[in-house]
Amino acid sequence: MPTRDTPWPDGTPCWIDYGAHDVAAAKTFYGDLLGWDWTEDSPEFGGYVNALRNGRQAAGLGPLMEPGASPSWTTYFAAADAAATCDRIRAAGGTVVVEPMEVGPMGTMVVARDPQGNQFGLWQAGTHTGVQVHNEPGALAWNEAAVDDPAAAREFYATVFGFRYAEVPGAEGYTTFALGDRPVGGLGGTSPGAAKGWATCFSVASADDTVAAVEAAGGTVTMAPMDTEFGRFAVVTDPWGASFEVMQ
Structure with a gap:
C-alpha cells in the first residue's frame, strides 16, 4: 500500500476535495463507490470531512461555499510557501480567488485559476500533509488537465511550479509533467463532450x-x-454532474 505521512514536494498534486x-x-x-470511511463532522471547519481509505487520508469533502457553484473535484498542489506561489501565479x-487562508494547525489553502480560467x-x-495513501484501489491515482490551449498552459504551470514536460507518443499532444525525473500528472487538449479543467483519477480494482x-x-458514463x-x-459523472476518472 503506497503511503506517505510527510509533506509532498512542491508542485506535486497532493490533495483533492469535493464541493457538494x-x-x-x-x-x-x-463512500460506497471507493470504500471510504469518514472523519467526524467538523462544524468549526464548515462541515468539512476527510475520507479515509484503510484509516489513511484519501480525500476531502465539504459543502459548496460559493453561491451558484456546481459540485466538482479540486486538485491541490503542494506549496511550502503559499504566498510566494501566489505571487508567481499572478x-x-x-488569478488568486482565495488568498492564503490558514485552516487551524492543519495548513494553509489557496484557490486560484490559470489564465484560461x-x-x-x-x-x-501543517499537521495535514495531504493524501496519505495513493495508487491503490480507492485512492488518488493521477491528476490531469484538459485545456483549450495546452502550449499556453504548459508555460503557465512551468513558470509557477517548475514542471518539465514529456509528450506521450500517439496521445495527440498529451504530455506528462514532472518534478525532476518523476511524472506527477498530465496535461492535454479538450475534446467534444468532455469536461475541461483539472480532473481527478481514482485507482479502482475493476473499471467495469x-x-x-x-x-x-x-x-452517467462519459x-x-x-x-x-x-x-x-x-x-464518469456523479449524480450531481461532477466528472471524475477511474483507472484499473
Whole structure:
C-alpha cells in the first residue's frame, strides 16, 4: 500500500476535495463507490470531512461555499510557501480567488485559476500533509488537465511550479509533467463532450464494476471503459454532474 505521512514536494498534486450540494448524499455515493470511511463532522471547519481509505487520508469533502457553484473535484498542489506561489501565479497571468487562508494547525489553502480560467488549489502543509495513501484501489491515482490551449498552459504551470514536460507518443499532444525525473500528472487538449479543467483519477480494482456502480447510483458514463497501456480507464459523472476518472 503506497503511503506517505510527510509533506509532498512542491508542485506535486497532493490533495483533492469535493464541493457538494448535499454532503450526506455525496458521502454515501463516494463512500460506497471507493470504500471510504469518514472523519467526524467538523462544524468549526464548515462541515468539512476527510475520507479515509484503510484509516489513511484519501480525500476531502465539504459543502459548496460559493453561491451558484456546481459540485466538482479540486486538485491541490503542494506549496511550502503559499504566498510566494501566489505571487508567481499572478506574475504568470493567473488569478488568486482565495488568498492564503490558514485552516487551524492543519495548513494553509489557496484557490486560484490559470489564465484560461481552470481552477486549482494550493496546500501548504501543517499537521495535514495531504493524501496519505495513493495508487491503490480507492485512492488518488493521477491528476490531469484538459485545456483549450495546452502550449499556453504548459508555460503557465512551468513558470509557477517548475514542471518539465514529456509528450506521450500517439496521445495527440498529451504530455506528462514532472518534478525532476518523476511524472506527477498530465496535461492535454479538450475534446467534444468532455469536461475541461483539472480532473481527478481514482485507482479502482475493476473499471467495469466501478462504472456499473456509478450508473446504478444515478451517475452517467462519459467514456466507457477502454484498455490503455497504463490500465483500463473510464470517465464518469456523479449524480450531481461532477466528472471524475477511474483507472484499473
